[in-house]
Amino acid sequence: MKVLFLNRRCIKHPERGGAEVYTMELAKAVVERGGLAEWFASKAKGLKSEEVIDGVRFIRKGSELTTHFYGLLYALKKDKDWIVIDEFNGLGFFTFFLKNSVLLIHQLYQEFWTVELGFLGYPFKTLEKLLLKLYRNKLAITVSESTYDDLKNLGFRHIRIIPNGLGVRPLERLPNKEESLHLVYLGRLKRTKNPEDAIKAFLLVKERIKDAKLFVVGDGPLYSYLTGKYSHLQDIVFTGYLEGEQKYKILEKSHFLLVPSIREGWGQVVIEANAFGTPAIGYRVQGLKDSIRDLHTGFLVKDYKEMAEKVLELWENKELYNKLAKGCLEWAKNFSWERTKKEFLERIT
Structure with missing residues (x-):
């Protein structure tokens, strides 16, 4: 061959x-x-x-x-x-x-x-x-x-x-998440990935949950703009590009992955997060509507405001959150x- x-x-x-x-x-x-x-x-x-x-x-x-x-x-x-x-x-x-x-x-x-x-x-x-x-x-x-x-x-x-x-084996059982609400954006920092919408959603969440944190994992053309605008906020952590264990550790400890892309081929980061029992909340667009099983492994939303609403809804409904998290582990096992x-x-x- x-x-x-x-x-x-x-x-x-x-x-x-x-x-x-x-x-x-x-x-x-x-x-x-x-x-x-x-x-x-x-x-x-x-x-x-x-x-x-x-x-x-x-x-x-x-x-x-x-x-x-x-x-x-x-x-x-x-x-x-x-x-x-x-x-x-x-x-x-x-x-x-x-x-x-x-x-x-x-x-x-x-x-x-x-x-x-x-x-x-x-x-x-x-x-x-x-x-x-x-x-x-x-x-x-x-x-x-x-x-x-x-x-x-x-x-x-x-x-x-x-x-x-x-590239990682899905966990057999739900991990111990952080006590305070942890959100993560994972991907290139460029316009088509819409990373600033993840930050806007987080800021709306933080109005209600004061100790919430957001990890922005990635690098790209918007890195300087985003860090210049938001790095003074101590609860937004810009990690730069991470891979392997460093990336997986953040996914395992976080409660939600935010995916505000305007279009994806699939959404590889969604399945990576799911492997650690982390539901994804993403925009209802091509690709993400395939990788995110709406109401089973996360939610599909129209904008950053609805994204924030879903985070708050699930944070207050532990039973539904655990159901989605378990669904994530089962879904990830297919890949x-x-x-x-x-x-x-x-x-x-």
């Missing part, structure tokens, strides 16, 4: 996210099966042009825009026995005409374009859909029912949902990277 992954970012990219973690697990699955896995991506500052990580060969060239064209040229040099995984993140690698290519897409960008670019983003919303339609006869792999529906509406006929995995890798290998072989 020989598989080439085309993704604008690699697993070491400073702005890597859930899509890159997912791709890395698929690439490792190929290596574990005894195959060859290569990953073509842009070359961020400080990264090598080529290196091998966990048996996966990385080739880096170009910016996040030009790498799409370099990646296509690289794919064209491969023999036909290579499977090409074209990862579409607002823009693909134009391999729609190759018989040996497969589309991998976590989410459509749509609202992202206008949030990031304002009025200038509208042409990109149309262009994204036009480019995606070129792939509609290909096998498309995605991670959620939301993106499945988006692709179906664009005329795709061969779509397979292969859900995200989970593992082993399952994800198995389904991927079955689909492409």
Whole structure:
């Protein structure tokens, strides 16, 4: 088995996210099966042009825009026995005409374009859909029912949902949470993730619960703005980027995860929090309406005001809170990277 992954970012990219973690697990699955896995991506500052990580060969060239064209040229040099995984993140690698290519897409960008670019983003919303339609006869792999529906509406006929995995084993029983109310935001600090809405929700909660705390876990373009505006409030803790045990410890001790994103492919942080018996309260948008089981593992809300209301409602109703927390542990048990890798290998072989 020989598989080439085309993704604008690699697993070491400073702005890597859930899509890159997912791709890395698929690439490792190929290596574990005894195959060859290569990953073509842009070359961020400080990264090598080529290196091998966990048996996966990385080739880096170009910016996040030009790498799409370099990646296509690289794919064209491969023999036909290579499977090409074209990862579409607002823009693909134009391999729609190759018989040996497969589309991998976590989410459509749509609202992202206008949030990031304002009025200038509208042409990109149309262009994204036009480019995606070129792939509609290909096998498309995605991670959620939301993106499945988006692709179906664009005329795709061969779509397979292969859900995200989970890098930690869900707890067997509910952990001991902090005595005072602890909330957490976990994710990139950028406009499309809406981190300031989590802070606004917390400030409304704090009007009623004076000893409440909020942990803002992550880094990104809005870090300086948010810390400059809110770091004087001692009950808002900006931790910066965390991973592994440091991140898991905060999720385990916190009572709620706040997820105010404008759109997600799935919502990997939701399942990570659920693995520690932590319900999520997120916006009713694509992706989150799949990862958050409304009324079973958390709540879907329309804005930060309703988000605050749900926190207060559950904080005062311990019986309902414990029911949701137990539901989180059961829901999280459905996800593992082993399952994800198995389904991927079955689909492409």
